[in-house]
Amino acid sequence: MANEKITAEPRTEFGKGAARRIRRADKIPAVIYGHGNDPVHVTLPGHATMMALKHGGANALLDLQIDGQTQLALTKAIQVDPIRRVIEHVDFVAVRRGEKVTVDVPVTVEGEAGPETLVVTENATVQLEVAATDIPEAIVVSVEGLPAGTQILASQLDVPAGAELLDDPETLIVNVTEQISAEALEAELEEAEAEAGIERELSDEEEAEQAEAEAAEGDAEGESAEGDSTEE
Structure with missing residues (x-):
């Protein structure tokens, strides 16, 4: 994973009023935790940070330049305004190069399974222990041409060299099932509703x-x- 370099400003003002002023200036309040140190509060440039987080994915790794010092920071939580869809706050964890971290990595399904099949992603993420600088943006699973009845387990995933899968190897990740017709689906639904005493x-x-x-x-x-x- 490539590291995005972002210049951060130390933050000394806190509270809702200060946060609103920061956002009005097209900046983002953030905090960096970790390594037994006190939390470091910073302000990040809005557009550059948004693009870096978008490019880096769920586990974006940033090189934060703070007062001439570089801090490698792993994204842990992003607060987004539900209406305007803008970033309101970011939590980071301080990491060191070569240090291993535990992260949840998204699963991406690619390809088209065999005819009359339905591809179900049973688990959308997998947990890995991996070097902070080697976190993959996603674990790609190809279902190209796979027939109904195919099951892809966690142990079958292509994880990066040096990474350790922390999930149970038998965890079902992707399930390729036989596609059910609309009539059969309707019949199953009616049967389930009848058993539950629901009048449709x-x-x-x-x-x-x-x-x-x-x-x-x-x-x-x-x-x-x-x-x-x-x-x-």
């Missing part, structure tokens, strides 16, 4: 069909009753 609300089309069926049944019963009366 009918669509307008289903209500119309049910009304027609009931009307036809009523007409048939009426004709049968008339026939019995005639015979008598």
Whole structure:
């Protein structure tokens, strides 16, 4: 993983008011934890930091330049405004080159499985112990041409050299199953709802069909009753 270099400014003002002023200046408040030191509060340039975090992925590793000193920092938590989708705060962990860290790495599925199959990602991340400078952005799993019934376990993943898989090797990561038809899916849903005692609300089309069926049944019963009366 390439390291992005970001110039950070030491931060001495705290609280919501200070954070708002920082964000209005298109900057991001952040804090660096780790190695038994007191937390280091900094301010980061907004656009450059956003691009670095986007490029680095979930475990972005940044070279933070603070007062002429370089601190290697691993991203641990990013707070994003739910409305404006801008970064509000970032938590980092201080690391050293060569130091191993424990991280959750996303799983990316590529390729197209065999015909009439459904690819299910059972676990979207895997946990690795890996050198901080060698964290992969993702673990890629190819399902190209795989038939239904294929299961890819954690032990079958292609992890970087020197990295250790911390998940159970038998953990199911990707499951290639047989694609279920819409009719079969509807039948399974109705059966599950019936077992749970849930009465499903009918669509307008289903209500119309049910009304027609009931009307036809009523007409048939009426004709049968008339026939019995005639015979008598």
